[in-house]
Amino acid sequence: MVVPYKHEPFTDFSVDSNKQDFEKGLATVESYLGKDYDLIVGGERISTEDKIVSINPANKEEVIGRVSKATREIAEKAMQVADETFNTWRKTKPEVRADILFRAAAIVRRRKHEFSALLLKEAGKPWNEADADTAEAIDFMEYYARQMLKLKDGQPVESRQGEYNRYSYIPLGVGLVISPWNFAFAIMAGTTVAALVAGNTVLLKPASTTPVVAAKFIEVLEEAGLPKGVVNYIPGSGAEVGDYLVDHPRTRFISFTGSRDVGLRIYERASKLSEGQIWLKRVIAEMGGKDTIVVDKEADLELAAQSIVKSAFGFSGQKCSACSRAVIVEDVYDQVVDRVIELTKELTVGDTTDGSIFMGPVIDQAAFDKIMEYVEIGRSEGRLLAGGEGDSSKGYFIQPTVVADVDPKARVMQEEIFGPFVAIAKAKDFNEAIEIANNTEYGLTGAVITNNRDHIEQAREDFHVGNLYFNRGCTGAIVGYQPFGGFNMSGTDSKAGGPDYLVLHMQAKTTSETL
Ligand SMILES: NC(=O)c1ccc[n+]([C@@H]2O[C@H](COP(=O)([O-])OP(=O)(O)OC[C@H]3O[C@@H](n4cnc5c(N)ncnc54)[C@H](O)[C@@H]3O)[C@@H](O)[C@H]2O)c1
Ligand SMILES: N[C@@H](CCC=O)C(=O)O
Numbered sequence: 129m130v131v132p133y134k135h136e137p138f139t140d141f142s143v144d145s146n147k148q149d150f151e152k153g154l155a156t157v158e159s160y161l162g163k164d165y166d167l168i169v170g171g172e173r174i175s176t177e178d179k180i181v182s183i184n185p186a187n188k189e190e191v192i193g194r195v196s197k198a199t200r201e202i203a204e205k206a207m208q209v210a211d212e213t214f215n216t217w218r219k220t221k222p223e224v225r226a227d228i229l230f231r232a233a234a235i236v237r238r239r240k241h242e243f244s245a246l247l248l249k250e251a252g253k254p255w256n257e258a259d260a261d262t263a264e265a266i267d268f269m270e271y272y273a274r275q276m277l278k279l280k281d282g283q284p285v286e287s288r289q290g291e292y293n294r295y296s297y298i299p300l301g302v303g304l305v306i307s308p309w310n311f312a313f314a315i316m317a318g319t320t321v322a323a324l325v326a327g328n329t330v331l332l333k334p335a336s337t338t339p340v341v342a343a344k345f346i347e348v349l350e351e352a353g354l355p356k357g358v359v360n361y362i363p364g365s366g367a368e369v370g371d372y373l374v375d376h377p378r379t380r381f382i383s384f385t386g387s388r389d390v391g392l393r394i395y396e397r398a399s400k401l402s403e404g405q406i407w408l409k410r411v412i413a414e415m416g417g418k419d420t421i422v423v424d425k426e427a428d429l430e431l432a433a434q435s436i437v438k439s440a441f442g443f444s445g446q447k448c449s450a451c452s453r454a455v456i457v458e459d460v461y462d463q464v465v466d467r468v469i470e471l472t473k474e475l476t477v478g479d480t481t482d483g484s485i486f487m488g489p490v491i492d493q494a495a496f497d498k499i500m501e502y503v504e505i506g507r508s509e510g511r512l513l514a515g516g517e518g519d520s521s522k523g524y525f526i527q528p529t530v531v532a533d534v535d536p537k538a539r540v541m542q543e544e545i546f547g548p549f550v551a552i553a554k555a556k557d558f559n560e561a562i563e564i565a566n567n568t569e570y571g572l573t574g575a576v577i578t579n580n581r582d583h584i585e586q587a588r589e590d591f592h593v594g595n596l597y598f599n600r601g602c603t604g605a606i607v608g609y610q611p612f613g614g615f616n617m618s619g620t621d622s623k624a625g626g627p628d629y630l631v632l633h634m635q636a637k638t639t640s641e642t643l
Contacts, residue, residue: 153241171356198364213357267607268318299327301380312338417572424578439601499547571615
């Protein structure tokens with residue numbers, strides 16, 4: 129009997145023994161830095177000359193691993209293997225598939241701090257953010273395994289006298305899973321296990337900046353007993369391998385998480401029929417955000433400032449859910465802005481190997497350059513009150529930046545920056561604040577800080593985002609508690625970690641027998 133689902137608790141690093149365990153995890157990761165990782169197709173290890181070199185964004189000299197890079201030929205081979213393996217995997221009992229996830233979760237739980245330390249090294253996460261990423265990966269496995277057990281017998285439908293009707297779910301086929309680097313473990317693992325526990329086979333193309341954590345996860349799946357060929361690990365260039373597999377006639381569905389532009393490209397290409405294709409490809413696309421915290425005049429203003437700072441600068445603002453805009457009602461505007469500046473100036477930035485550092489680097493040179501461009505745009509569009517400096521000499525460090533008095537239509541209020549940058553705008557009242565909050569093309573997360581019950585109900589109806597929070601920040605959704613996904617250009621609102629998610633990886637079949 130499976131115990132009820134509960135999310136994985138976060139580690140309290142103020143406890144000495146937890147600190148020491150994390151340091152042991154770091155030592156384990158340091159012992160394998162710089163290793164080579166092969167592609168894995170049907171269980172076979174394939175090494176290529178051309179490698180993706182994964183580096184530590186806090187220290188460009190440190191190589192995390194050298195990962196073989198898939199070509200189109202290897203992608204084709206992986207597709208054939210996944211297609212063939214689907215014939216057997218789809219008939220494997222759902223209970224057996226779920227058990228593999230339970231075992232994989234247990235293995236990761238035992239190696240929790242090693243995985244978090246790897247996220248620290250490969251993605252530049254601070255301890256608490258790395259710990260949350262690993263906990264979320266465990267949660268996805270535990271939650272989706274239970275969801276599959278709930279769905280395995282389908283849903284009840286009516287039968288009339290003399291007939292017996294059944295409504296059941298069957299898997300789709302080969303799924304292409306394309307994951308981002310910012311939740312390099314949780315989203316990569318979550319999207320992969322959702323697809324496979326539903327009975328599909330998977331081609332996993334992780335982000336090129338964080339392929340090592342994905343390689344380590346494949347080892348876990350193998351240890352948990354996943355048959356060869358169910359998940360095939362094929363890191364490579366989005367343009368080369370990604371386009372090829374998105375267009376492939378045997379691709380049955382694509383589960384993408386990443387930027388708006390790449391999501392739109394995939395959505396469009398997937399809608400075109402390739403020669404020999406006999407189905408409409410299904411696309412799950414979870415994309416960017418431009419998320420707002422609204423502060424009302426009747427509100428806990430300390431909570432407002434703390435929520436803005438934590439949601440804007442946690443993991444250097446590199447979350448689709450990050451607060452990149454705050455909209456504050458004019459009565460309390462100056463007070464909240466002043467406190468946001470004070471709190472921001474207290475934040476520490478540096479190599480997060482030191483567990484006391486709040487904020488690490490941004491992911492790479494391209495991100496650093498893009499964010500610094502937005503800092504300059506911000507200077508011209510508002511009043512820069514904190515941060516504004518960057519240093520990419522050793523790693524990609526940017527000071528947490530606050531720009532206030534910005535026009536709601538300014539570029540820094542509309543475009544996803546994906547870095548430690550928050551723009552602040554003033555609203556004359558609560559109605560205008562909600563209007564501003566809704567004025568982007570995105571609709572992912574949002575938060576309202578208010579003590580006014582009517583305003584809570586108004587926002588519940590009118591603030592058009594997939595994940596809306598009251599009196600807290602706008603990041604940190606928990607699997608099974610706050611299913612996650614956004615509206616409009618934030619994607620297809622698949623609600624990862626929610627009760628409807630697995631069904632997106634299956635098709636419903638009705639059978640009706642005359643008795
Ligand atoms: N909505 C969500 O749940 C969610 C979660 C995490 C991140 N994000 C978004 O992801 C973005 C940051 O991640 P990123 O920089 O890795 O995004 P990205 O779009 O640059 O890359 C995502 C993945 O797509 C691949 N890719 C690139 N070009 C491709 C192509 N032509 N065909 C197929 N695959 C291709 C990349 O290699 C990577 O694996 C931000 O916009 C963020 O908001 C959204
Ligand atoms: N699910 C995460 C965000 C994932 C996107 O980056 C959160 O809720 O903060």
